[in-house]
Structures are given as C-alpha cells and as structure tokens.
Amino acid sequence: MKNLNAVHLIGRIVRQPEFRQSATGSSYVRFSLATNRSWKTKDGTMKEAVDFHSMVAFGAIAENISKYVTKGMLVYMAGRLSNNKIKSPNGQEYTVDEVIVNDMIMLDKKTAEGTDGNGIVPPQTPVNESELKEIFS
Secondary structure, rough: OOOOEEEEEEEEEEEEEEEEEOOOOOOOEEEEEEEEEEEOOOOEEEEEEEEEEEEEHHHHHHHHHHHHHOOEEEEEEEEEEEEEEEEEOOOEEEEEEEEEEEEEOOOOOOOOOOOOOOOEEOOOOOOOHHHEEEEEE
C-alpha cells in the first residue's frame, strides 16, 4: 500500500514571510499560518480554537510568497508535513513539525500581480531534498 503525506490548509498569515537564501543560494521563506476550528461540546456549547502552523517554501514558490503574501492575508496552502530534529544551544534535542508548501492560492478579494487574476500562483518545481537537509542541518 502507498503512503500519503498531504496537508491542505486555509487560514490567515500570522507572521510576515521571511525570505532567505541558503549558503548555496537556494531561496526559501518561513512564515506562520493560523487556522480556526470550532466544535460543539456535550452540553451544546460552541467552542472555538486557533491552531498555528509553521510553514516553509523553497525556490520559485518561496519567491512568490515573499512578493505577494502579507500578514493577515487569507490563503490556501497545500504541501506535506515534515519533522526535523533540532538541537538547542544547551544541547537539548527536540522535533519541529513544519508544512513544506508546494501550492498556494490567495483567497482575499484583492489579488496580487503575478497571479492569474484569481489568486492562483502558477505551479512550481518540486522541492529538492538536498536543499532541505542543508537548511535544517
């Protein structure tokens, strides 16, 4: 049986995307996305919560996100979940979950230049796994 690692989120940009380049010149961008969820408790009370997601994109889609996406914008993001082990300065190791973005649609009524007029940024090339290893090491 095949495996599946797919993430689809609609939410608002919480933190302005930070465009960076790795030592080898690969471009990437990091940002946060907030999604709302609601549910009804056993007694019928509606509850709401917000989840915050760490997002990262590479290459051309990273450049598009840094150009056209701003804090507060409503977006659809698709990608895959990635787990990375990180060591803190005191030597403690922990795991960070991030969504590696490979598709984006801007959902706000105002669409940015460079899209197809509906907020859709043209498809991008897949992420190179060696770029991931370099950035997260």
